[in-house]
Amino acid sequence: MEKFEKMNEAIEDPTSVLIVDDEPEILSVIQEMLEGENYRLLPAYSVEEARSVLHRENINIVLTDLLLGDGSGTDILEEARRIHPDSLTIFMTGRPTIQNAIKLIKQGACDYLAKPFGLETLKMTLKKASEIIKLERENIRLKEMMSFYRVSEAMGTAIELDQLLKLILDTAIEEFEADKASVYFFHESDGKIELKASVDNTDDSIKNAACEHCFFVSMKVIDRKEASLYNERDPDFASDEESIRSSICQPLMAKGKVLGALVVVRIKNAHYFTQGQLTGLGLLASKAAGAIENSTLYDNLKESYIATVQVLANAIEARDEYTRGHTERVFHLSEILAKELRWGEKQLGDLKMGGLLHDIGKIGVPDSILNKPGALSAEEFEIMKKHPETGAHMVESIPFLKQAIPYILYHHERHDGTGYPRRLRGNDIPYPGRLLAVVDTLDAITSDRPYRGGRSLPEAIEEIKENSGSQFHPEVVNACVRAYESGKLDHLFENKKKVERDLLVEAV
Numbered sequence: 001m002e003k004f005e006k007m008n009e010a011i012e013d014p015t016s017v018l019i020v021d022d023e024p025e026i027l028s029v030i031q032e033m034l035e036g037e038n039y040r041l042l043p044a045y046s047v048e049e050a051r052s053v054l055h056r057e058n059i060n061i062v063l064t065d066l067l068l069g070d071g072s073g074t075d076i077l078e079e080a081r082r083i084h085p086d087s088l089t090i091f092m093t094g095r096p097t098i099q100n101a102i103k104l105i106k107q108g109a110c111d112y113l114a115k116p117f118g119l120e121t122l123k124m125t126l127k128k129a130s131e132i133i134k135l136e137r138e139n140i141r142l143k144e145m146m147s148f149y150r151v152s153e154a155m156g157t158a159i160e161l162d163q164l165l166k167l168i169l170d171t172a173i174e175e176f177e178a179d180k181a182s183v184y185f186f187h188e189s190d191g192k193i194e195l196k197a198s199v200d201n202t203d204d205s206i207k208n209a210a211c212e213h214c215f216f217v218s219m220k221v222i223d224r225k226e227a228s229l230y231n232e233r234d235p236d237f238a239s240d241e242e243s244i245r246s247s248i249c250q251p252l253m254a255k256g257k258v259l260g261a262l263v264v265v266r267i268k269n270a271h272y273f274t275q276g277q278l279t280g281l282g283l284l285a286s287k288a289a290g291a292i293e294n295s296t297l298y299d300n301l302k303e304s305y306i307a308t309v310q311v312l313a314n315a316i317e318a319r320d321e322y323t324r325g326h327t328e329r330v331f332h333l334s335e336i337l338a339k340e341l342r343w344g345e346k347q348l349g350d351l352k353m354g355g356l357l358h359d360i361g362k363i364g365v366p367d368s369i370l371n372k373p374g375a376l377s378a379e380e381f382e383i384m385k386k387h388p389e390t391g392a393h394m395v396e397s398i399p400f401l402k403q404a405i406p407y408i409l410y411h412h413e414r415h416d417g418t419g420y421p422r423r424l425r426g427n428d429i430p431y432p433g434r435l436l437a438v439v440d441t442l443d444a445i446t447s448d449r450p451y452r453g454g455r456s457l458p459e460a461i462e463e464i465k466e467n468s469g470s471q472f473h474p475e476v477v478n479a480c481v482r483a484y485e486s487g488k489l490d491h492l493f494e495n496k497k498k499v500e501r502d503l504l505v506e507a508v
């Protein structure tokens with residue numbers, strides 16, 4: 001909000017007018033004419049002097065004589081358009097021919113005044129230019145508000161941090177007509193900065209130099225906790241590369257702490273960034289900082305939830321004396337098969353939670369059934385069969401755990417449609433269920449039970465293969481066989497024997 005207020009203040013500032021004429025009397029007369037009007041007047045007597053003012057000051061309107069002692073007013077127009085792309089130039093000329101006027105307008109002039117001109121003509125011309133500037137500013141503000149709104153909307157939908165940062169960077173590139181935008185994170189513990197996200201539309205030849213520039217600018221901004229606007233003419237512009245023109249950078253601040261920096265660079269675009277654009281970038285930076293802060297809080301909360309869930313899962317295992325260590329093994333086996341099936345990062349993350357929680361519904365199964373040494377009766381089996389739905393029901397109201405539901409709910413479905421609880425068939429069974437069905441069974445076959453000893457890994461694999469297409473999805477069976485044949489399962493089963501021996505010793 002503070003940033004908005006600052007931006008509004010900047011918009012209400014008096015219009016800055018650079019007046020250039022090599023005749024001091026004319027300059028004085030114009031200044032006198034405009035006295036009392038809401039203009040900030042900056043005089044210059046030559047092209048050279050005008051250039052220096054353009055570099056030093058934020059200029060909105062240039063009022064220049066066409067012919068000057070050391071050059072032409074069109075040189076000033078070009079420089080003004082490059083440094084202050086939103087500025088407007090009005091020419092004053094003693095030779096007001098139609099051809100001259102057309103030529104000047106074509107070169108980018110906003111208007112021209114035929115010398116000599118009266119007070120009213122001057123006031124009207126400047127007023128017209130000020131109105132155009134005001135409208136353009138309002139247009140820019142509206143566009144910035146739209147971007148701000150878009151980013152705010154996205155934040156409201158609680159999308160992942162990476163997606164939100166990408167949206168912020170894309171918005172920055174589009175709104176500020178830039179070629180590269182990056183977000184750096186600052187790690188307070190070691191004082192280092194890390195590139196977190198970047199959108200880069202630069203050519204290969206310039207990529208390294210652009211990255212270095214962004215890094216140095218961000219370091220400075222993080223260090224000073226202050227926004228920066230650089231252009232290639234600044235003595236401390238952090239690049240020797242000629243094609244890097246200008247950059248704006250804002251620190252990402254939350255509760256007085258610097259979390260990182262948002263930097264935007266122009267390469268192909270020859271215009272320098274303006275102070276207004278630096279302020280606009282501040283709005284996006286505040287959104288990025290808010291998102292990072294929320295995400296950190298979210299991650300901490302998620303971690304504490306997982307820790308609680310782990311305790312819960314362990315508590316269930318402790319009740320079920322025949323399947324001790326099962327959850328842990330299911331997780332490792334699932335991960336191996338999921339990688340074999342080329343699952344993405346996100347699915348692998350969900351798998352961790354799904355593997356941990358898949359039997360959480362057993363909390364509702366009485367000890368007498370859970371630890372029954374023999375086969376279950378029909379009624380007992382009906383109670384046992386409820387555990388997937390009980391488990392899904394337990395986690396459905398916890399947003400962090402929702403991704404575990406397909407693992408919990410579908411791990412006892414069978415490929416031929418005779419499983420439980422939903423009797424889904426073939427490809428109707430979600431991937432997590434298909435995967436976990438194989439893994440769960442593989443671990444069960446190889447585990448000792450009071451009424452039978454655990455079988456060896458090769459025997460278990462044979463049994464899995466025999467049930468491909470009936471109990472299990474063939475794709476998952478193939479992945480399991482491939483993992484087994486390439487020796488990826490061996491270490492898990494060697495460890496398993498050892499763990500079981502240790503447990504036996506403990507029990508004795």
Ligand SMILES: [Fe+2]
Nearest residue numbers: 358359411412
């Ligand atoms: Fe189960």
